[in-house]
C-alpha cells in the first residue's frame with residue numbers, strides 16, 4: 490500500500506506533462522522562446538477560477554517588492570511567476586510532486602524569471618526553511634489533499650515572521666451529501682481530506698494565526714465554470730488549459746466538481762490570516 494505522499498505524487502505527476510504543454514503551445518501558435526507568464530496562466534494556475542482568483546487574493550495580500558513569499562503546494566509555479574512578475578517580489582515554491590517542480594523550473598526559465606522564482610520539491614508537512622523566514626505564505630488548493638491539518642497550519646505558522654500574512658484559497662467539505670469523485674484533486678477519497686470551513690478555521694486559529702478575511706466563493710466559482718463550459722461548446726477545448734493536468738477523465742473531474750459545488754457537497758473560500766505578534 491502506497492503512503493499518501495506517493496499517491497499524491499502519482500495523482501498529479503502522471504508523466505509526460507512537459508510534452509503535453511509543448512504540444513498545446515504549438516497548437517496555440519506560441520513560440521516556447523518568447524513565452525510570457527500570461528500565456529501559461531490558463532494552464533499553470535491550477536485552482537478554481539485560475540488567474541481571476543489569484544488577482545483577488547493578491548489584492549488582499551497587498552504585496553511589496555521587499556516581501557519574501559512562500560507558495561506552499563505551488564504546483565507548476567504559475568502563481569509564483571505571476572506574483573514575482575507583477576510585484577517584483579522573490580517567491581519560493583515548494584511542492585510534493587516531482588514532475589511539477591521539474592516542469593515548473595523549465596517554465597520559469599522560459600519566461601526569464603529564474604532570478605526571482607525558486608521552486609523546490611518538498612512537503613508542506615516539513616517545509617524545508619527555518620522559523621520566521623517568510624513575510625507571506627500563500628497556498629491555493631493544497632490542504633484538501635492533506636489529512637494532518639494541524640501539522641499543515643503549524644508548519645505555515647512556523648515559517649512566517651510574526652505579523653506575516655497567510656493567504657489561502659481552499660476547497661472544503663460542504664453541508665450536503667459526500668462529494669462525487671473523480672474530482673480534480675483526487676480520483677477517489679483516498680487522497681481527499683476535506684474538512685468543513687468551520688473545522689478549517691479552528692485549525693488555523695489553533696496555531697497562533699488570526700483570521701482577517703474569509704470570503705465564500707461558491708457562486709462565483711459555479712458561474713465561472715458555466716462561462717468556461719459555454720465557451721468550450723462554442724470554440725472546442727482550448728489547446729492550453731488545466732485539462733492537460735487532469736488526464737483522460739478531465740471532463741468527468743470538472744463536471745463532478747461543479748456538481749459538488751451546486752449541491753453543497755463541497756465549498757470554496759479564500760482569505761487572509763496573520764501570525765500574531767509584531768513584524
Ligand SMILES: C[S@@+](CC[C@H](N)C(=O)[O-])C[C@H]1O[C@@H](n2cnc3c(N)ncnc32)[C@H](O)[C@@H]1O
Nearest residue numbers: 534535536562563564584585586612613629634
Ligand atoms: C490542485 S494543485 C494546486 C497547485 C497550485 N497551488 C496552483 O494553484 O496552481 C494541488 C497541489 O498540491 C500539492 N500537494 C499536495 N499535498 C502536498 C504536500 N503534502 N506537500 C506539498 N505539496 C502538496 C500537489 O503536489 C499539487 O501540486
